[in-house]
Amino acid sequence: MDKNRKRKERGRPLRGILMIALMVAFASAAVPESCDAAEYAYTAKHTGTNGGTHFTVPALGLTGVCNQFGVKLKDGKANLTRISNETDYAKIAYYWGVVRGFDRKGLGATERKHLTMMMQYVTNAKAIRGFAYVRAGSCKRDVEKARQASVPETFEIYQGTPANKSQSFLAWKNTNPISLTLRKTSTDAAFSAAAGYVFTGISYQVYRSDRVTPVGVLTCGADGTTNTLSGLAQGTYYAREVRTNEYYAMNDAWLAVTVAAGETGVFRAADVPQKGKLRIVKGSTDSNSIKAGYDFEGIAYGLYAAQSEDSRLLAELTLDKEGGSPVLADIPVGTRYVKEIRTNNYYQLSQAWYPVHISAGETAVLPADRVQDEPVSGELQILKRITSGEPCDDEFVFDLISTENSEIAYRNIRVRGDGKPITVKALAGTYTLRETDSGDYADETGEQKVTVKEGETIRVERVNRMAGPGTLQINKYTDDGGSRAGFRFRVTGELYNQGILTGARLLEAAGPQVSCVEEGRYDFSEWSVNEEEL
Secondary structure (H helix, E strand, O other), rough: HHHHHHHHHHHHHHHHHHHHHHHHHHHHHHOEEEOOOOOEEEEEOOOOOOOOOOOOOOOEEEEEEEEOOOOOOEEEEEEEEEEEOOOHHHHHHHHHHHHOOOOHHOOHHHHHHHHHHHHHHHOOOOHHHHHHOOOHHHHHHHHHHHOOOOOOOOOEEEEEEOOOOOOOOOEEEEEOEEEEEEEEOOOOOOHHHHHOOOOOOOEEEEEEOOOOOOEEEEEEOOOOOOOEEEEEOOEEEEEEEOOOOOOOOOOEEEEEEEEEOOOOEEEEEOEEEEEEEEEEOOOOOOOOHHHHOOOOOEEEEEEEEOOOOOOOEEEEEEEEEEEOOOOEEEEEOEEEEEEEEEOOOOOOOOEEEEEEOOOOOOOEOOOOOEEEEEOOOEEEEEEEEEEEOOOOOOOEEEEEOOOOOOEEEEEEEEOOOOOOOOEEEEEOEEEEEEEEEEOOEOOOOOOEEEOOOOEEEEEEEEEEOOOOOOOOOOOOOOOOOOOOOOOOOOOOOOOOOOOOOOOHHHHHHHHHHEEEEEEEEEOOOOOOOOOOOO
8 A cells, every 4th residue: 555655655756746737738739829818617517536537618518528637627717719621620620529529438438538638639749648538549549540531621629728726628610511502683674584694614713711712613504503513501691603605794893691500501692684786787699680670678587595486585776768777786695596576578487587796885797789579570571572483683772761750770781683582681670771772773563561460471572673674763861761753863964856845746746657545545557657756
């Protein structure tokens, strides 16, 4: 008994020295994350020399151990300072205390004692050698295991410094993690839905409450929902848009959400949909259509979301006479498709699709050299006949003049007098057919009104006769089809036989060889007359 008592007495001074060394070493190793400290009530329950001490801070839900065991403590108040989750203390407390559950065992459990000794090992590995019941090798191995652990930000560990000058302690808790997500909508939901807009690719950077430290990125899918950031500590978070897509304007406003432990915080954002403008200028595949009096008034085009008449019809554009449409605003951006949906009497309905890219804030134009329609047309067949009945190879020249605007729609149409008709493709409409060059023949038909009908062949016959000797015929035409009345011509040259052969003079000169059948008509038998007299 005396020997045991003496051994214990010899060990007490050594233990006191070790305790002081451990407390100094602990204070230097537990680097605070923040210098801010607050005083909280704590309880300390000693479980015997070999069991360690169990600490709790009820107000914060903390549990922990002392930095050494073997000392009885009283309840009291302590200043708590948060320390970094990157310290060995945090990793030991999280891995062995939370994950392995040593801080949830019974108060006299060997695991709690081992947890305390690992904390002391980190403070001063040599200091624990004076305790016969400490497994130093086991502490070293288990500390090394803990150092490999990744401590989540939901884990909180504090250094407690009692106000009654008792030994300091470590206390911690692992709060329920929070999650963050985002919901994106449009400021003009009806427009976005009709245009088929999606939110795909729009991204937000998420920050901690300092708006500087990033914690992750939330990226939208087509419907505006995002991925989820999990395993975060409770608190206030901020988000800001860092990337948009072609459908929505960039929004640099800060979003904020405060989330309690175990809950999911939802950022909510509404973006402005992008819009552009569109104009159509239409042309014709036949340059004669304007000369023929054709116009584009009433022709309409549909603007579709996709190249299908079953897709959404976004808008209609109606053309004026010159083929231009008004500028249509509020057009959804992206590649859209234009197709003719209504025509007029002058042009065939086109089945062509015209892709056009609409950019935000700009006016896209479909030009006339790209958007062209085929005018409605028919055929005009012209046959030339000579009164003598004998065909000839002479060419007779015609113009076809529109009655709409008196413009020459088709010029210099050439027809031979060989009895073979020529066929001219012409725009549907009413024209004046005018012979402009009869050669040595006199035009007996004159101007003709002809109507060319869509898909039909109209045939006209022209008659000419060989002009007799001494005959002069003058035909006057105007390029614009205007009136020809009142024009006068001077004919110069050498005149022969200026006498006038009247009916009375004819009877007098011919005598009995001629008789008058009726006024202006005479029958001749044998008769000769001086040529100069005639």
